[in-house]
């Protein structure tokens with residue numbers, strides 16, 4: 273057992289068993305060399321800057337991951353928020369009901385979290401306008417598919433499945449609680465509150 277835990281350097285191809293093996297835990301990967309490279313590896317090479325970093329949640333180091341997030345956000349089209357629904361902070365993973373809450377959160381971050389005085393701007397929060405989520409359409413066939421034989425179709429029901437589905441979907445539209453998810457638009461601050 274070798275004590276190498278760098279991505280891709282902890283594997284060996286063993287001729288006798290015809291496949292790639294992780295030299296740390298001896299797991300066999302067959303021809304799946306790329307999968308083997310991840311096994312037991314602790315140090316990875318950043319896809320963007322080539323720097324070595326520990327832990328693998330992403331394919332880039334934490335700095336480049338943050339850079340990618342900022343770039344992705346900057347490419348989003350912008351829109352002035354009309355005050356309806358919610359706003360999401362992409363950098364702080366937090367939802368807000370209005371600008372008052374956003375400013376409160378900024379004050380909280382500036383004064384309570386760090387010992388030294390820091391300044392956080394609205395832009396730093398990478399705010400995104402949220403969209404209302406809609407319940408998925410109910411489908412009787414999907415709902416029952418696990419219990420059906422393969423050749424069962426919608427016509428095999430004795431009642432009127434379509435009317436039943438319409439009733440359920442109408443009910444869902446009317447009674448589902450409102451919830452929000454980040455949408456396609458970043459908040460335009462040209463009329464910043």
Ligand SMILES: [Zn+2]
Pocket residue numbers: 294295296297298299311312313
């Ligand atoms: Zn392993």
Ligand SMILES: [Zn+2]
Pocket residue numbers: 318319320321322323332333334335336337
């Ligand atoms: Zn990097």
